[in-house]
Amino acid sequence: MRKRIDNPAAFIGINGEGYISFGSGQPDLPPPADIFKSLASKRLFKYGPIKGEPRLRAALAKEYPGAKQEDFAITNGASEALDLTFRAIRELHGKVKVLICRPYYYSYPPIVELAGLTPVYTELKEGRIDIEDFKKKVRGVKAVLINSPSNPTGRVEAIPTLKELEKITQKLGVYVISDEVYKDLIYERGNYLIKGPHVITVNSFSKTYSMCGLRIGYLWARDPKIVKQIVDIKVHTSMNTNTLAQEMALRAMSVPESFVEAQTKIWMGRRDFLYQGLTDLGFSLWKPEGAFYVLPKIKNSNRVVSELFYKHKVITYDGAWFGAPDRIRLSYALDVDKMKEGLSRIASYLKGKEKWLK
Amino acid sequence: MRKRIDNPAAFIGINGEGYISFGSGQPDLPPPADIFKSLASKRLFKYGPIKGEPRLRAALAKEYPGAKQEDFAITNGASEALDLTFRAIRELHGKVKVLICRPYYYSYPPIVELAGLTPVYTELKEGRIDIEDFKKKVRGVKAVLINSPSNPTGRVEAIPTLKELEKITQKLGVYVISDEVYKDLIYERGNYLIKGPHVITVNSFSKTYSMCGLRIGYLWARDPKIVKQIVDIKVHTSMNTNTLAQEMALRAMSVPESFVEAQTKIWMGRRDFLYQGLTDLGFSLWKPEGAFYVLPKIKNSNRVVSELFYKHKVITYDGAWFGAPDRIRLSYALDVDKMKEGLSRIASYLKGKEKWLK
Numbered sequence: 001m002r003k004r005i006d007n008p009a010a011f012i013g014i015n016g017e018g019y020i021s022f023g024s025g026q027p028d029l030p031p032p033a034d035i036f037k038s039l040a041s042k043r044l045f046k047y048g049p050i051k052g053e054p055r056l057r058a059a060l061a062k063e064y065p066g067a068k069q070e071d072f073a074i075t076n077g078a079s080e081a082l083d084l085t086f087r088a089i090r091e092l093h094g095k096v097k098v099l100i101c102r103p104y105y106y107s108y109p110p111i112v113e114l115a116g117l118t119p120v121y122t123e124l125k126e127g128r129i130d131i132e133d134f135k136k137k138v139r140g141v142k143a144v145l146i147n148s149p150s151n152p153t154g155r156v157e158a159i160p161t162l163k164e165l166e167k168i169t170q171k172l173g174v175y176v177i178s179d180e181v182y183k184d185l186i187y188e189r190g191n192y193l194i195k196g197p198h199v200i201t202v203n204s205f206s207k208t209y210s211m212c213g214l215r216i217g218y219l220w221a222r223d224p225k226i227v228k229q230i231v232d233i234k235v236h237t238s239m240n241t242n243t244l245a246q247e248m249a250l251r252a253m254s255v256p257e258s259f260v261e262a263q264t265k266i267w268m269g270r271r272d273f274l275y276q277g278l279t280d281l282g283f284s285l286w287k288p289e290g291a292f293y294v295l296p297k298i299k300n301s302n303r304v305v306s307e308l309f310y311k312h313k314v315i316t317y318d319g320a321w322f323g324a325p326d327r328i329r330l331s332y333a334l335d336v337d338k339m340k341e342g343l344s345r346i347a348s349y350l351k352g353k354e355k356w357l358k
Numbered sequence: 359m360r361k362r363i364d365n366p367a368a369f370i371g372i373n374g375e376g377y378i379s380f381g382s383g384q385p386d387l388p389p390p391a392d393i394f395k396s397l398a399s400k401r402l403f404k405y406g407p408i409k410g411e412p413r414l415r416a417a418l419a420k421e422y423p424g425a426k427q428e429d430f431a432i433t434n435g436a437s438e439a440l441d442l443t444f445r446a447i448r449e450l451h452g453k454v455k456v457l458i459c460r461p462y463y464y465s466y467p468p469i470v471e472l473a474g475l476t477p478v479y480t481e482l483k484e485g486r487i488d489i490e491d492f493k494k495k496v497r498g499v500k501a502v503l504i505n506s507p508s509n510p511t512g513r514v515e516a517i518p519t520l521k522e523l524e525k526i527t528q529k530l531g532v533y534v535i536s537d538e539v540y541k542d543l544i545y546e547r548g549n550y551l552i553k554g555p556h557v558i559t560v561n562s563f564s565k566t567y568s569m570c571g572l573r574i575g576y577l578w579a580r581d582p583k584i585v586k587q588i589v590d591i592k593v594h595t596s597m598n599t600n601t602l603a604q605e606m607a608l609r610a611m612s613v614p615e616s617f618v619e620a621q622t623k624i625w626m627g628r629r630d631f632l633y634q635g636l637t638d639l640g641f642s643l644w645k646p647e648g649a650f651y652v653l654p655k656i657k658n659s660n661r662v663v664s665e666l667f668y669k670h671k672v673i674t675y676d677g678a679w680f681g682a683p684d685r686i687r688l689s690y691a692l693d694v695d696k697m698k699e700g701l702s703r704i705a706s707y708l709k710g711k712e713k714w715l716k
Contacts, residue, residue, distance in 0.1 A: 076596040233468075236437065244600075
């Protein structure tokens, strides 16, 4: 049978290799010379493969046992990885239900809904999955979305919980979307990679390499149909992820492990400082095991957040945005001196409001 | 009334200014020093405002008479600008219809459908809008999508047509999404900017500054409700557009106009070369007035595209992908020597197939 080109995506990213391309709609003239100095390779300014640069995907595949580079897609941050995954599930399976752990990262419900899917919820217990509740709620859904270490709870799932979750979802043929953007920020143990034929691992360079603004994330789907569907969507909705950022991500991956280890030490010190500081102020909160968030209890959380912002110039997030009313979320991604000043402002704000902490 | 923070998006991009931020989930540690040399400002590696860098939006607002910077959003290329616009229309108006000119850029129908909207079509006449057909088809739609200069026809709409289109759509209260990514590549006249309260102008730095791989585009909506809705979606689906690319786009805007003019001269020379070359081979085609595409007639277009690719290593696009069966699309974004070689391969392929050109 004659080979057939079904769509233009197959051509994108082919440069040279003996081909004459009348195909691609991109200028071959160089960009203005003075908008960049070092990363000045012309190649980086051309469209790239929708899936992402092969060298970057190859480097990622080496990091995950059993992974193949063609099962990765490089995305505009973990956000787009999630958005594309749910849009792909919508295209493949229609208007199905997605199980979300509550409290959740605030974008989860809207991302699921924007894709035309319906979120349902399992309630976390002390910031971690309650496997009994999970077992009940997983019936009838097509996908579950988990996030360990968790934003906003700062908790890390126990390995036996993750293994049980693997068993249940595999039996039911349910997708597991595992958002692991904080996997390099676990203080207690190494990361446990969820296994199974329907697992989609989502990750990012933002947190590990302090590259948030560059919006460079990725996904690894064990089921190639998902990656194909995602590429079929992304070719229309955003095309390749920024090529320069992909090059930078690749370079970041080759820094010595001590870079990440040194950071983790800093995070632990900050975690201890903030946990102690908030405890001393009378807050009740879970001790974070990963990521860089705490989620202490406080009544009137929206008022607290607003007043801290307008009256004390302190930014905190309302727990309600994360499905955790009567809590606020604080990140400790700032240095100890600033945290000290922030805690002192919170302390003066709290004067006379001590009963809100009960 | 007490000011109220309704969602975390309001905080994003606030750095310093006397605030203590426990809010933003981004590391404040520096990225690995050796992944970048010049563009090494720490600021560029942090999350930025979802709408885009204020300095870039301010520079853009100066380019468009009457524009305000808050009505712009910077996006992952024009693709994401379109995707977000249609998703916003879906959120604001439900499952409405969108009028698309055929032949169209191949992503238009899927972008509209992925947003949950329904495309309907008006047929172009000689590659340009047929205003009589347009008038009939515009009844009952909520938005029209136009593209002048057109990919794939290479045609530029006549100003009287655009003025009539303005009048009709304004009367009906229909959104006009005007994809103007080739506006700096018009050979016959300056760009005519569509006016009206429901106009959304979409543009990109890709084509003008040869920065396709960086995926940096934008939209300017006259109706602030659209921009607000777009930001409400983008905060979840991709967050800010790559900060480094935004900085580069800003620098690109300050290169002298002679940069763009010199490019346009090159494009005109290539256009003349390819138009003449294809005409000499017996093709029937429209002379491009803008962009860098031709869309000559040929029967069995998919077979032609496939055989040119596999047997002659020549890439062309099937017109059917653009809603133009029995045509192929050729870009002239390559130098004259390569075009010469390509034309000679096409000539040998066409031997004995001359009747396909009739």
